[in-house]
Amino acid sequence: MTFRILYNDEMRGFAHSKIIIALWVGLPLLTLLIKFIQPDTEGIPLLIFAGAMVGSIGGTLSAVILSTTITGERNRHVYDLFLTRPVRRVTLLMAKFFAALTCLLGAAVMSLGLALAVDTATGVLMPDVGTQLGGFLLISVVGLAISSAVGVLFGVLINSTALSAILSVYLGGNLLSAIIILPTMLLDGLNIPLFTSLLGVLVPTTLMVVAVRVFNRKSL
Amino acid sequence: MDVPSGIRFHGMPDCMITFNSVSKSYGTVHALHDLSLDLARGEIFGYIGPNGAGKTTTLKILTGLIRDYRGQVEIDGVDICTPDAQLHARVGYMPQDAGFQKWRTVEHALQTFGLLSGLDRTILPDAIDRALGRAGITEHRKRRITHLSGGTVQRLRLAQAILHEPDILVLDEPLSGLDPASRFQVKEIVREFASQDRLVLVSSHILSEIEGLATRIGILHEGRIREIGTPAELRNRYQVGMVVEVTVRPGTEIDWDLLAESPIMRVEPQGSTAARLHLDPSIDLDDAINLIMKRLLAHEIPIRGIQHVQPSLEEVYLQFTEGCT
Structure with missing residues (x-):
């Protein structure tokens, strides 16, 4: 019940502060921009570019949004008003995590869907488009989950909003995308969907557990 | 304390x-x-x-x-x-x-x-x-x-x-x-x-x-x-400094320091026609007021009022925290 209230509240906050618009309009627009800048992709589907972009930019965005929001709200004592009510600290962080993830996944789905539509219109569809799309979606979910968890961890650990943002840019997107992609490139015979799914559960869970433990010990 | x-x-x-x-x-x-x-x-x-x-x-x-x-x-x-x-x-x-x-x-x-x-x-x-x-x-x-x-x-x-x-x-x-x-x-x-x-x-x-x-x-x-x-x-508890406020006729030229003798420990002017007199806590209040009146009359100071003032808690608090540091 408390989670639902907080999650809805966060979603409403993202909507009111125009973050949802920036993500849900901005990320698909970037996909179109790629096509506009490079109309001839030499037969490579736009879906591939969109997938890479979502993993990179989306991951960075999720980490930056969450870390700066949490650091800023901690510094302004916003949580004092929540945590003097029957709200557990873990619930507060989980609501933020899942709300940010929902917004970014929405943007990712729209970008990939738009890329698919463009590929269909221009006739550069991959033969196994369903599998490819599923793969990109899975990687997006996992990448964004890891980046969001990193954002939450930085948010509770770091007291400076600027430092939170900088570290999230360094570690939130690209580096963590590498965690997912590198093993799939280096290890032969790896069951990629299973490996990615496992990472998607284990890494964010571990990061969130650490973040919650740190937050639980903090004096606000 | x-x-x-x-x-x-x-x-x-x-x-x-x-x-x-x-x-x-x-x-x-x-x-x-x-x-x-x-x-x-x-x-x-x-x-x-x-x-x-x-x-x-x-x-x-x-x-x-x-x-x-x-x-x-x-x-x-x-x-x-x-x-x-x-x-x-x-x-x-x-x-x-x-x-x-x-x-x-x-x-x-x-x-x-x-x-x-x-x-x-x-x-x-x-x-x-x-x-x-x-x-x-x-x-x-x-x-x-x-x-x-x-x-x-x-x-x-x-x-x-x-x-x-x-x-x-x-x-x-x-x-x-x-x-x-x-x-x-x-x-x-x-x-x-x-x-x-x-x-x-x-x-x-x-x-x-x-x-x-x-x-x-x-x-x-x-x-x-x-x-x-x-x-x-x-x-x-902090009635350590009894205070009496004296008011004189407006326009009176007065040197408040004339009053600064025992049992008056300190004189604190309040504008041109009044002053707060901080008294020795060991003296009885009525005796002190009597003494102050006599002293004022001796100096031919036209009195308009004389009253006991309760020190505000703020004063108590300030004295207290200053004393603690």
Whole structure:
């Protein structure tokens, strides 16, 4: 019940502060921009570019949004008003995590869907488009989950909003995308969907557990 | 006068909150030293101390925002760290400097806090109406919080604290940044809560702000409770410097230093026609007034008035905290 209230509240906050618009309009627009800048992709589907972009930019965005929001709200004592009510600290962080993830996944789905539509219109569809799309979606979910968890961890650990943002840019997107992609490139015979799914559960869970433990010990 | 820490000041029958040897440090800085304190339902407890004395730390421990402290805090005999204490349902907290998320309107903030406090959606609109009305900010209901003045935000902090009608109201510097009308309104709310057999704990670093409001006052200094009592008790206890105010006819040329002989220890001019005479505490007040009148007449000073002045608690407090440092 408390989670639902907080999650809805966060979603409403993202909507009111125009973050949802920036993500849900901005990320698909970037996909179109790629096509506009490079109309001839030499037969490579736009879906591939969109997938890479979502993993990179989306991951960075999720980490930056969450870390700066949490650091800023901690510094302004916003949580004092929540945590003097029957709200557990873990619930507060989980609501933020899942709300940010929902917004970014929405943007990712729209970008990939738009890329698919463009590929269909221009006739550069991959033969196994369903599998490819599923793969990109899975990687997006996992990448964004890891980046969001990193954002939450930085948010509770770091007291400076600027430092939170900088570290999230360094570690939130690209580096963590590498965690997912590198093993799939280096290890032969790896069951990629299973490996990615496992990472998607284990890494964010571990990061969130650490973040919650740190937050639980903090004096606000 | 130093009150040994670690002792219980009252064994009050209506005791609601008990701090039992509570200590808290931030690194090497000791914010609270072995604080023991009982607070009873129906009282307005003024928690006074200079900035950095440990007031906010105490309130944050009571409201569960600070968890790593030594000692024990109980509400109605139940440790606040246990779920049985129903801490969050029973306490309404108005923090000194808590911010609101920038995108919120006043109404939306209260909706969220009301739901989180466990208020049913069916009664929430009425509860919001009542809290806004009491805090005097009904007209700001639809406004974004970022567009509100500091005083209005302060009243919104109060509205969210009283929204769920808590048994215990904890107010951290509630009057700071408020105009006189708003101060009056806040004091009325506090009195109303206390009259309903609820406990109100009010902190301030300015004693005069709550001198006429608090039914009991605790003076905190450097993390220790130094004094505690009703305003009358404290005044009596600190009647160390009796004060007599003398008023003379306007236009009188007077050298007040002529009066500065025993038992008058200090003369404090109050404008051109009056002065406060601080007397030796060992002398009887009537004898002192008699002596002052004789001295004034001897110097042919035309007297318009002479009266005993109760030193304000603020003076007591200032003397006290200066003496402690």
